[in-house]
Amino acid sequence: MTFGRRFLRAVLLLGKERGPRGAGPGAPGAADAGLPELTVHMWTARTGELAETSMRTMARRLPSVIARSARLAWRASRADTTVTIALNLAAGMFTAFGLLATTGVLTALFSGGPTPGRVRAALPALALVAAAAGLRAGLQAGAGWAQSRLEPQVQRLVELRLYEATTAVHLAALDDSAFLDELRRAQTRGMAAAPRLVQYAVDVLTGAVGLVAAAGTLGLLHPLLLPLLLLTALPEGWASVRTARMEYMTDLALVAVLRRKWILSDLMADRRHAAEIRSFTMRGFLLGEYDRFAAYQREVQLDLARRQTITRVVGAALKGVAMGGMYTSLGLMLWAGALPLAVAGTAVIAIRSGQTSLTNLVFAVNHCYEEGLYFGDYLGFCEAAEARVPRRALPSPGAPPAGPPRDFEVITVEDVAFTYPAAERPSLNGISLEVRRGEVVALVGENGSGKTTLAKIMAGLYDPDAGEVRWDDVPLSTVDPHRVWDSVAVIAQEYTHWPMTARQNITMGRHPTSPTREKAGMDGGGAGVDGTAEGGGEDGMLAAARASGADEVVAGLARGYDTLLDRRFEGGAELSGGQWQRLAVARGFFRDAPLLICDEPTAALDARAEHHLFERIRTHADGRTVLLITHRLASVRHADRIYVLEHGRVIEEGDHARLMALGGLYAELYSLQAAAYRTSPDPASPEAASTEPA
Numbered sequence: 001m002t003f004g005r006r007f008l009r010a011v012l013l014l015g016k017e018r019g020p021r022g023a024g025p026g027a028p029g030a031a032d033a034g035l036p037e038l039t040v041h042m043w044t045a046r047t048g049e050l051a052e053t054s055m056r057t058m059a060r061r062l063p064s065v066i067a068r069s070a071r072l073a074w075r076a077s078r079a080d081t082t083v084t085i086a087l088n089l090a091a092g093m094f095t096a097f098g099l100l101a102t103t104g105v106l107t108a109l110f111s112g113g114p115t116p117g118r119v120r121a122a123l124p125a126l127a128l129v130a131a132a133a134g135l136r137a138g139l140q141a142g143a144g145w146a147q148s149r150l151e152p153q154v155q156r157l158v159e160l161r162l163y164e165a166t167t168a169v170h171l172a173a174l175d176d177s178a179f180l181d182e183l184r185r186a187q188t189r190g191m192a193a194a195p196r197l198v199q200y201a202v203d204v205l206t207g208a209v210g211l212v213a214a215a216g217t218l219g220l221l222h223p224l225l226l227p228l229l230l231l232t233a234l235p236e237g238w239a240s241v242r243t244a245r246m247e248y249m250t251d252l253a254l255v256a257v258l259r260r261k262w263i264l265s266d267l268m269a270d271r272r273h274a275a276e277i278r279s280f281t282m283r284g285f286l287l288g289e290y291d292r293f294a295a296y297q298r299e300v301q302l303d304l305a306r307r308q309t310i311t312r313v314v315g316a317a318l319k320g321v322a323m324g325g326m327y328t329s330l331g332l333m334l335w336a337g338a339l340p341l342a343v344a345g346t347a348v349i350a351i352r353s354g355q356t357s358l359t360n361l362v363f364a365v366n367h368c369y370e371e372g373l374y375f376g377d378y379l380g381f382c383e384a385a386e387a388r389v390p391r392r393a394l395p396s397p398g399a400p401p402a403g404p405p406r407d408f409e410v411i412t413v414e415d416v417a418f419t420y421p422a423a424e425r426p427s428l429n430g431i432s433l434e435v436r437r438g439e440v441v442a443l444v445g446e447n448g449s450g451k452t453t454l455a456k457i458m459a460g461l462y463d464p465d466a467g468e469v470r471w472d473d474v475p476l477s478t479v480d481p482h483r484v485w486d487s488v489a490v491i492a493q494e495y496t497h498w499p500m501t502a503r504q505n506i507t508m509g510r511h512p513t514s515p516t517r518e519k520a521g522m523d524g525g526g527a528g529v530d531g532t533a534e535g536g537g538e539d540g541m542l543a544a545a546r547a548s549g550a551d552e553v554v555a556g557l558a559r560g561y562d563t564l565l566d567r568r569f570e571g572g573a574e575l576s577g578g579q580w581q582r583l584a585v586a587r588g589f590f591r592d593a594p595l596l597i598c599d600e601p602t603a604a605l606d607a608r609a610e611h612h613l614f615e616r617i618r619t620h621a622d623g624r625t626v627l628l629i630t631h632r633l634a635s636v637r638h639a640d641r642i643y644v645l646e647h648g649r650v651i652e653e654g655d656h657a658r659l660m661a662l663g664g665l666y667a668e669l670y671s672l673q674a675a676a677y678r679t680s681p682d683p684a685s686p687e688a689a690s691t692e693p694a
């Protein structure tokens, strides 16, 4: 094969290339590299779309992408958007003006006569060129400043919109794996795309303005010069699009690898895992896993560097050929007398300036399109999430939305059924029960019987699929969920270790200026932990801490209630599991809510703290209505009513004595626990049923 044919073949092969190692979407070559788990990842849809995207598709969709970014920038800051666009346009005008003034300089320099005279004649045009260059530099600096001001404002806007949506969507949305996938995509890639999209859109504008300035100048000088500009700019433009696309495809192919590496690096560097890594001697295993991914990443990136270099070399060679063609054409035009020497000189400068602008433009268009796709993911997610915000939660114009009656007489659950999104079986199946004001009602049952799910439905966190929950005669499905949440204090089975101060950990669920309360006009209403609205102050916080035993925890902290409970920060403290639970209980007690839901509130508490807490619940926690979920059956003996759940149904109900007499599941579970406190190990013995654990 001749060199020319081999060269041509190499160029053709490059033209066909789709991604690293010539593969399509996913993590190409991952299976061959012993990483089959990376062959499918969540970017696949976008990878495929990008791999198939032609320059024509890109050009067709570009206007809408630019319009999107312009709208976003406009919303972020009208002033900075206007300044960015206006200054870029003005800079373009001065580029054209400077190029045209260059002709004047060259005409004077190439005219006849002695050199000093020619230089003097060129001075006015030279002054104009200098002035135009100075002004253009000033305008570009101003535009750059406005653009860099714009980016953080855009970032803030998109972050706020996403988190406003994620904190408002119905809880069920967060159980939906497709929704979570979209969220992750929007949060990681989509959100970051927004400022970049604006940046590349401005670059498209700058490149287009520069190109129009150069092309306009050339058109004025001689119409035949325009094709020369295109001819010389194309090879570099082609090379820059190709290398950018290769880099992009490689980045996409590495997303899954990088995600695995991040997870592993977190595991290896986070103190929470440090003890387990050592005690289980996992270091070698984790490092080995990490190195497997790092080695694959290195291979892919080395391959990218090789392919990019080849493309750049081919682009530079083609550009050399095109430049040769341009100089030959200019020479021929000069020789034929179609172009004065001064104009030819200006044309060379204008072509060089146009080349740079065109290369930048092609590069920016490519990236603008790419970021536009990811920003589309972000917008799509926000719209989907906003559609899943409970409509009735939105404040109606004028009057605040209705809430459930805080001084209810009875909460009724009627024939409620519920299945989690994508779950195969219902978690609740026709449940009916009643909780009267001031009662302590217990839900008991084996793991997975539906207790927590029922409590969440009663707290307005999920909407039942069938049946309804009423507070007096008000169905929860008709009221603002924020108002329901405001009327319920939940001490949850799984609570968050908020990385904040001890005080904030107790008080953050009852903020006097919370937007929900402000909107709904609720501040000052209802009973506090001590039965008064003032319970929300320092006294209320201290009372809640005393009631839960959190006061003893705080007494041992260096800065008392102002101690930061996060060891990752200087002076931060770490608590034990039970100490954290005391704070979680205090947070629940501190809430200004008539219904208190306690879901396994003592799992991590020591015997004394547990006894203290159940005593408090038994005395109705300052006059509140209590829904208690616990496996410690000794503590539900004093409940006004006990509902026993099995497979999402109520199978028994009544007080302790009635259920024991019934001899059903409750009696069996109670007897098993009671037996553990007796010397006789036989749980089936008749005494077991009458034995009362401490």
Ligand SMILES: Nc1ncnc2c1ncn2[C@@H]1O[C@H](COP(=O)(O)OP(=O)(O)OP(=O)(O)O)[C@@H](O)[C@H]1O
Pocket: 175, 420, 421, 423, 427, 445, 446, 447, 448, 449, 450, 451, 452, 453, 454, 493
């Ligand atoms: N977010 C969820 N998505 C899908 N299914 C869920 C979800 N949460 C719970 N479930 C399922 O619903 C059923 C009831 O769970 P729930 O947590 O209400 O039981 P529970 O009685 O509180 O159990 P435990 O005593 O172990 O706390 C279980 O089968 C569980 O697997």
